[in-house]
Amino acid sequence: MTRVNVTVNGRAREIDVEPAKLLVHAVREDLGLTGTHVGCLTGDCGACTVRIDGATVKSCSVLAVSAEGAQITTVEGLAGPGGLHPVQQAFWDEFGFQCGYCLPGMLLTACELLEDDPDPTDEAITLAVNGNLCRCTGYHAVKRSIRCAADRMREGS
Amino acid sequence: MTSIGTSARKADGEVLLTGRGRFVDDHVLPGMRHAAIVRSDRAHARITGVDTSAAERAPGVELVLTGDQAARHTGPIPHFIDPAARGGRRAEVRCLAVGKVVHAGQAVAAVVARTRREAEAAALLVEVGYAPLPHVLDADEALLPDAPRLYEEWPDNVILHNHYGTGDVDAALAGADLVVTETVRIGRTTTAPIEPRGYLASWDRFDESLTVYGSVQNPHQLRWMLARSLDLDETRIRVVTARVGGSFGLKMQGHPEETLICLLSRLTEAPVKWIEDRRECFLSGAREQVHRVTVGATNDGRIVAVRDRIVANAGAVTAQPGWAMPNMSATTLASGYLVPNVEAELHVVATNKPPLNAARGFGKDGAHFVMERIVDLVARGLGADPAHVRRVNLIPAGRFPFRTATGLNIDSGDFPGLLDKALKALEYDTLRARQRELRDRGRYLGIGLAFELTPESADGPGTFVSGFDVTTVRMNMSGGVTVLTGVTSPGGGNDTAIAQIVSDELGVPLGWIQVVQGDTDRCPSGFGNFSGRGMVVGGGSAALAARDVRAKLAVVGARMLGVAPEEAEVTGGVVRVAAEPERSVAVPDVAAAVLTRAFAVASEVEPVLEATRAFKPGNIDHVPDERGRIQPYPTYSNCLHAAVVEVDPETGVTTLADFVMVHDCGVVINPALVEGQAHGAIVMGLGAALTEQLSYDDEGRLLTDRFKSYLLPRAGDLPEVRLEHQVTPSPFTMYGNKGAGEAGVGGAQAAVANAVEDALAPFGVTVTQVPLPAPVVLDLIERATAK
Numbered sequence: 001m002t003r004v005n006v007t008v009n010g011r012a013r014e015i016d017v018e019p020a021k022l023l024v025h026a027v028r029e030d031l032g033l034t035g036t037h038v039g040c041l042t043g044d045c046g047a048c049t050v051r052i053d054g055a056t057v058k059s060c061s062v063l064a065v066s067a068e069g070a071q072i073t074t075v076e077g078l079a080g081p082g083g084l085h086p087v088q089q090a091f092w093d094e095f096g097f098q099c100g101y102c103l104p105g106m107l108l109t110a111c112e113l114l115e116d117d118p119d120p121t122d123e124a125i126t127l128a129v130n131g132n133l134c135r136c137t138g139y140h141a142v143k144r145s146i147r148c149a150a151d152r153m154r155e156g157s
Numbered sequence: 158m159t160s161i162g163t164s165a166r167k168a169d170g171e172v173l174l175t176g177r178g179r180f181v182d183d184h185v186l187p188g189m190r191h192a193a194i195v196r197s198d199r200a201h202a203r204i205t206g207v208d209t210s211a212a213e214r215a216p217g218v219e220l221v222l223t224g225d226q227a228a229r230h231t232g233p234i235p236h237f238i239d240p241a242a243r244g245g246r247r248a249e250v251r252c253l254a255v256g257k258v259v260h261a262g263q264a265v266a267a268v269v270a271r272t273r274r275e276a277e278a279a280a281l282l283v284e285v286g287y288a289p290l291p292h293v294l295d296a297d298e299a300l301l302p303d304a305p306r307l308y309e310e311w312p313d314n315v316i317l318h319n320h321y322g323t324g325d326v327d328a329a330l331a332g333a334d335l336v337v338t339e340t341v342r343i344g345r346t347t348t349a350p351i352e353p354r355g356y357l358a359s360w361d362r363f364d365e366s367l368t369v370y371g372s373v374q375n376p377h378q379l380r381w382m383l384a385r386s387l388d389l390d391e392t393r394i395r396v397v398t399a400r401v402g403g404s405f406g407l408k409m410q411g412h413p414e415e416t417l418i419c420l421l422s423r424l425t426e427a428p429v430k431w432i433e434d435r436r437e438c439f440l441s442g443a444r445e446q447v448h449r450v451t452v453g454a455t456n457d458g459r460i461v462a463v464r465d466r467i468v469a470n471a472g473a474v475t476a477q478p479g480w481a482m483p484n485m486s487a488t489t490l491a492s493g494y495l496v497p498n499v500e501a502e503l504h505v506v507a508t509n510k511p512p513l514n515a516a517r518g519f520g521k522d523g524a525h526f527v528m529e530r531i532v533d534l535v536a537r538g539l540g541a542d543p544a545h546v547r548r549v550n551l552i553p554a555g556r557f558p559f560r561t562a563t564g565l566n567i568d569s570g571d572f573p574g575l576l577d578k579a580l581k582a583l584e585y586d587t588l589r590a591r592q593r594e595l596r597d598r599g600r601y602l603g604i605g606l607a608f609e610l611t612p613e614s615a616d617g618p619g620t621f622v623s624g625f626d627v628t629t630v631r632m633n634m635s636g637g638v639t640v641l642t643g644v645t646s647p648g649g650g651n652d653t654a655i656a657q658i659v660s661d662e663l664g665v666p667l668g669w670i671q672v673v674q675g676d677t678d679r680c681p682s683g684f685g686n687f688s689g690r691g692m693v694v695g696g697g698s699a700a701l702a703a704r705d706v707r708a709k710l711a712v713v714g715a716r717m718l719g720v721a722p723e724e725a726e727v728t729g730g731v732v733r734v735a736a737e738p739e740r741s742v743a744v745p746d747v748a749a750a751v752l753t754r755a756f757a758v759a760s761e762v763e764p765v766l767e768a769t770r771a772f773k774p775g776n777i778d779h780v781p782d783e784r785g786r787i788q789p790y791p792t793y794s795n796c797l798h799a800a801v802v803e804v805d806p807e808t809g810v811t812t813l814a815d816f817v818m819v820h821d822c823g824v825v826i827n828p829a830l831v832e833g834q835a836h837g838a839i840v841m842g843l844g845a846a847l848t849e850q851l852s853y854d855d856e857g858r859l860l861t862d863r864f865k866s867y868l869l870p871r872a873g874d875l876p877e878v879r880l881e882h883q884v885t886p887s888p889f890t891m892y893g894n895k896g897a898g899e900a901g902v903g904g905a906q907a908a909v910a911n912a913v914e915d916a917l918a919p920f921g922v923t924v925t926q927v928p929l930p931a932p933v934v935l936d937l938i939e940r941a942t943a944k
Contacts, residue, residue, distance in 0.1 A: 034183035035176015037402070039351045040435040044864035047351055075176035084174060092170040095829045098837065099648025100173030101180065101352040101402030130873040133864060135350050135403050136648055138840030139872040141833055 002065050008033070009077025017064045023057075024048040026064035027074060035075040035104050039133070046132030049105035050074050056112045058131075075104035078111065086156065087111050087149045096145030098136035105132045110146045118154050120146075160657040160667055161892065164829035168653040168672065169400075181355040181372045181399040186428035189357070190219060192421050193276035194414070194431070195266040195283045197258035200509040200857025201292035201305065204257055204285060207266055211282040217275030220425050221283065222267045224253035231420055234386045234476040237378060237411040242619040243484065245317035245505065248308050248474035252386065252417040257290065259307050260473040260511045261858045262440040264413050269421050269429055292509040294857050296470035297447065299508045307473060307507045316471055316480055317505040321487045323562045323784045324498030329462035333453030335538045341530055342926040343523055345445035345470070345851040346844075348516050349869060350647075352402020353433035356415060358422040366393040367419055372401050372408055373675075374645055375685035378621045379410045380677050382476070386416040387423070398675025398685075404647035405841070406515030407441055409687060410621075411476030436862040442479070442851055443516030445470040446486060448527045454535045458549040462498040463491050465527060469503065472510035478622070479513030480505060482520030485612070488563045489524035493572045493610045493795055494532070494550040499562035509857050515687065517838060518902040521611060522845075525903030526910065526927065529607040533911045534923075543606055543911070544585065547576055551608065554885075558776070564786025565612060567793045568776055568887045568895075570821060572608060575797035578819040578881055579606070583799050596919060602814070603916025605800040609904030612790035613689035613896025618779045624791065625773040626694035627681040630659055630702035632710075632766040634752050636730070636745030638663065638670045640702075643683010644695030645675045649898055650830040651691030655699045657826060658892075662703035664710070664727030665744055681769055689896020692826055693792060697772030697891035705768035713759045714747040775889035792887040794822040794895040798839070800908035801876075804916040806938055809931030811847055811913055813876045818904070821883040823895035831897045832880055838901025839878055844870045845902065846909035850928050917941070 001016040008031055015030040027036045027050060036059060039047035043061040050059045051073040078085040087110045090096065097103040106129060113120055113128040120128070125146045126139075134142060172178050209221040234250045241247050254265050266283050270276035291305035298304055299314040307314055330336055357370040367389065373379055376396040384391040401408060414431060422429040446469045453462040469483035487501040532550065536543040551572040552559050559567045583604070592602045616624025628642040640659050646652050652672040660667040673679055684690075707727050714732025715725035718740055726735045733741035748766055755764040774791035781787055801815035818839055825831050848868035852860045861867040886893025906927055913934065914924040922941040926933065 028183075033176065034179070037180070037352065038182065038432075039353075040864055042435065042863045042865065045351055075174075079175050084171070088174040092166055092174055095164070095167070095833050097167075097173060098650060098833055099350070099352065099401060099403040100169070100178050101350070101648075103173055104176060107174070126872045130871050133351060133869050133871065135348075135405070135841070135869065136837045137833055138836035138838075138870075138878060139875060140836040140878055143872065 004065055004068050006067050006070050006072050008072045009074060019065055021064045022060055023062040023064045023067055024059040027059055033074045033076050037101055037104060039101065044133065046105035047102050049108050049132065051108055051112065056109050073108065075107055078107060086153050087114065090149035090152060091145040094145040094148050095141045102132055102134045106142055110149060114150055114153060119150060160660045161826050164827055165653055165657050165667060167650050168656055178400050180352055180402050181357060181370055182432045184357050184370050184399060186357065186359055189428040189430055190269050190271060190425060191273040191276045192418060192429050192431040193268050193273065193280040194264045195280045195285065197254065197261055197263045197265050198858060199258055199287045199289060200261045201290040202258055202287035203290060204254060204265065205288050206286040208284040209266065212268055212279040215279035215282055217271040218268060218279045220269040220421065222253065222421065224251065224255040224265060227253040227420060228255045231386050231416055232388060234411060234413065234416050235382050236476045237409060237478040238481045238617060238620045238622060240316055240480065243317060243481065244319060246311055250474065250476045252413040252420065260509050261856065262511045264417065267417055267421060269425050292857055294508055294510055294853060296468045296506040296508055299506045300468065300504060307509065314507045315504055316474065316507050317503065319503050321501040321503065321563045322499035326462045326464050326498045326500040329498040330451065330453040333461050334456040335454045335535065336451065337534045337538050338451045339534060340925060341448050341450065341527055343444055343446045343526055344926065344928050346443045346849045347439055347441055347851055348405035348407040348443055349438065350403030350405055350407055353435060353438040354408055354412065355432035356418040357428060357430040358419040359428040360422040360426060362426045368395045368397065369419060370397045370399045373398050373410060374404050374408045374647060374687060375410045376645065376675050376677050377643065377682050377684060379415060382410055383416060383419055387419055395678045398645050401647040405517040406519065408647065409478050409515045411478065439851065439859060439862050439867060440511040441514045442472055442511060443513065444482065444523060446483060446523050450527060450531060452531045452535060454539065456539065458539060458541050458546045460494060460496050460535055460550050463496050463531060464500045465490060467501060467503045469505045470508050470510060471505050472508055472512045474507055475512040477512060477514040479515050482513065482515065483523065485520030486523030488565060489521045489610060489612065490528060490563055491561065492524055492528040493552050493608050494528065495552050496562060501563065510853060517841060517899050519688065522903030522906060525607060525609050526907045529907035529911055533914065544576065544580055547606060547608060548573055551576065564788060565790065566776055566788045568889050569885050570793065570795050571883060571885050572795060574883055575795065575819045575821060578883060579797045579799045579817055582817045582879060582881060588801065601804045601806060601916040603802045603804060603912040605908040605910065605912025605915055607798045607904045607907035607911060609796050609798065609900055611689065611794040611896065611900040613794055613899065614693040614774060614791050615688040615789050616777050617789060621684065622687065623684040624777050625771050626683045626690065626698050627769060627771045628695060628698035628702050629681050629767060629769040630663065630699065630706050632706055632748050634749055636665065636669060636748045638665060640670060640672045640699060641680045642672065642674055642695050642699060643681050644691045645685040646691065647686055649834050651695060654692055654827040654830055655695055658696050658699050659703045662700045663707050665730045669730065689794065689899045692894055693774055693890050693896055694772050696826060696894065697774065698770050700891050701770035701772055702768040705770065706766055709751065709762050709766065710744060710747050712762055713751050714742050716758050717742045717747065717750060772891060791889045792895040794897060794900045796820040796900050796904055798904035798908035800912040802909060802912040802916055804913055804934060806920065809934035811929060811934060813843065816876050816878045818901065819881045819883055820900060821885050822897040822900065823887045824884060824893040825882065826892065826894055834898040835880055835901050836878055838899060839905045840870050840875060842902040842905025843875065843909060846906040846927050847929055
């Protein structure tokens with residue numbers, strides 16, 4: 001077992017993990033944050049996406065021990081005391097998900113995109129979610145949700 | 158009515174958005190153990206021995222179970238759709254292979270350990286001895302007299318052989334001006350929800366009862382099946398459908414692991430969880446068919462006869478319903494067209510590929526692909542425009558209900574209306590001009606049209622495919638409403654739409670209503686999710702139950718207001734005098750009165766604020782007509798697809814340029830939810846048309862076992878899909894609604910195939926298969942130009 005110190009959704013956490021443990025399993029099992037999902041374990045589907053020091057990462061492709069000292073954001077860390085994050089709100093209003101299994105990855109990917117580029121082109125939105133598979137929506141409402149979130153966030157700022 | 162017809166947001170939205178949706182893998186029970194499964198790497202072999210000794214000594218291992226051991230504790234798994242009920246053959250299906258394996262990937266042994274990692278590591282240590290048997294992977298080859306046989310007790314490899322249709326095809330072909338024959342092939346795909354399957358079984362040794370959490374579509378059917386295979390009384394089993402992360406048919410019941418995981422829990426006396434990995438998930442096939450078609454038409458474009466000899470590759474037999482899908486490929490011919498003479502011969506064939514499970518489209522997609530190829534082949538043969546040939550042959554709006562040659566009784570529709578709307582959305586004439594212009598510049602644009610008829614809310618006599626469902630509406634003392642229904646939702650949102658119906662019918666705000674699904678101890682006996690039935694029968698039964706409760710509220714509320722019941726109305730959470738809306742009493746006060754003043758103001762009513770009702774839609778008829786045809790569907794959604802593609806003949810790459818679907822599912826309860834499902838289904842069809850195919854090596858081992866090799870469409874692969882509605886109400890359902898959710902797969906697949914052929918018309922290419930990845934397109938061009 002190896003001790004790993006991370007800050008998860010703003011809270012310092014200390015976990016002991018096997019050196020070969022994937023970050024996604026540590027997040028779900030040791031940190032108890034089951035909003036991050038396992039879809040493939042081959043880095044293809046994006047359901048396990050989390051943010052490490054701001055950058056989206058497929059947490060099935062990262063060892064838990066390599067996250068030592070990192071700031072991790074999971075889907076549970078998006079909503080604030082004032083309610084849902086504007087990206088979450090837009091996905092709800094615009095039907096950006098159905099079953100919700102790919103949703104954590106879509107939300108975190110959208111947040112990263114809009115922080116980097118508050119007014120993304122349609123192509124940029126498409127490119128951002130190209131690494132996230134969704135079998136329910138056909139991506140139409142996903143892209144519409146991100147556009148809606150971008151518009152609202154710019155109006156709000 | 159205020160809620161029906163509006164796009165209420167998903168009721169579970171906040172839960173899912175904040176990561177609190179509890180999927181099966183998120184359930185943890187005290188003392189929980191984990192299972193891993195040892196799978197065959199042979200397509201067909203006798204099991205000569207299973208050595209579990211090394212696995213048993215591995216760290217953390219509590220149990221290693223072989224097929225022979227499992228067979229001492231469990232019986233065969235009953236079929237979800239018994240082939241014998243359709244005149245076909247049964248096979249004995251076990252949770253672990255006994256004696257021999259019939260496909261690579263079949264479960265042979267299982268390990269239970271403290272952790273999943275330990276279970277998986279130990280599973281690698283189980284040594285299975287195999288004596289290879291000859292195997293067959295191709296369905297045509299499996300039909301040959303000397304083919305290897307999967308099941309010794311069968312005379313051949315045929316699960317089902319049947320004929321469908323009426324009319325005199327020979328005579329019609331003899332009198333036709335044009336006769337076209339072609340062989341078209343539909344590749345093997347899979348549903349691939351992002352959440353794989355999983356089960357958590359917990360045996361309680363004190364009261365000898367079993368609780369199963371699972372990512373399943375049909376909890377009540379599963380309870381019955383487990384009762385049979387485990388030899389337990391149904392009253393001792395509770396199935397809870399954990400939140401489902403998409404299913405598309407995959408999570409219909411009959412999978413061996415359902416019985417297996419329950420048995421492992423019983424034997425270890427601990428809760429046991431098994432979550433399928435992605436590789437295992439790719440084992441389930443969705444469709445694979447060959448159609449040998451002969452079609453006759455007259456010079457004015459009328460199709461007078463269709464003969465189709467269908468060979469469907471079902472893979473090995475399991476208890477899952479997937480084997481039955483090709484039936485619908487046959488009976489959905491000739492789709493929504495006025496073809497008087499249809500003859501379909503179907504062979505559903507067992508091979509040593511892994512089994513099929515149900516898949517969105519349920520075989521109807523096969524009929525759409527074939528029929529739409531037929532229409533385009535006729536158009537090409539006559540030198541006519543494909544839109545014109547469709548217009549000539551589509552059943553006109555005034556002809557419903559329309560009995561097809563195969564027996565389907567289509568309830569309603571305006572099929573030419575769909576075509577008009579689609580052509581307008583495309584700006585068809587302008588687009589054809591642009592196509593000519595681009596061709597002159599060496600660019601190959603193609604336009605493909607496809608009609609799709611989606612029979613929905615099926616009832617199969619003598620099977621678990623039931624065409625009705627049951628809902629309880631229960632009001633508590635505070636006026637809050639719990640709706641318990643037998644239909645389930647794999648994510649599409651029928652829970653939200655059912656709440657909308659209850660809101661309107663009961664007369665209370667949407668926010669007062671909670672819908673509970675998928676728990677056999679809480680919900681009335683029902684049949685779960687399949688065949689676009691959620692709103693037809695779940696919605697219909699919820700309406701009936703809500704009306705009963707509303708009637709009681711009206712009686713007591715009227716009494717509280719001092720008026721006659723017929724003078725009162727229930728709306729927006731109050732009972733009020735219809736003629737004097739300002740005179741009202743709040744529904745919670747009426748509910749409290751019913752339950753606390755049962756011998757005073759509520760003395761006239763039975764003090765139960767609860768109703769359970771079933772809804773049986775019209776139009777289903779299982780009494781065979783004079784030609785032996787039955788009618789298993791109440792209602793038929795329909796749509797018309799138009800795909801625009803550009804094909805690069807140098808690389809073979811097809812790029813989707815535009816896509817339009819005009820959709821008619823009758824009256825729409827929640828437009829955004831319906832549109833969302835349609836988008837998903839279309840994209841599933843686009844994947845099946847272009848990139849998705851399960852491939853196997855010569856030994857029957859799956860090659861496409863991850864998303865890197867089985868290519869689901871990604872956002873960047875798709876055009877902006879455009880959707881339009883047409884509303885033709887069904888006379889046979891509660892609100893005139895038809896099923897939604899399935900429509901899209903078959904039509905999108907067919908439209909793209911037609912568009913690719915249209916794009917490559919200058920090369921004389923005939924599209925004879927899907928999918929159409931670049932190498933296949935290059936091959937088609939090469940074959941066409943070599944002629």
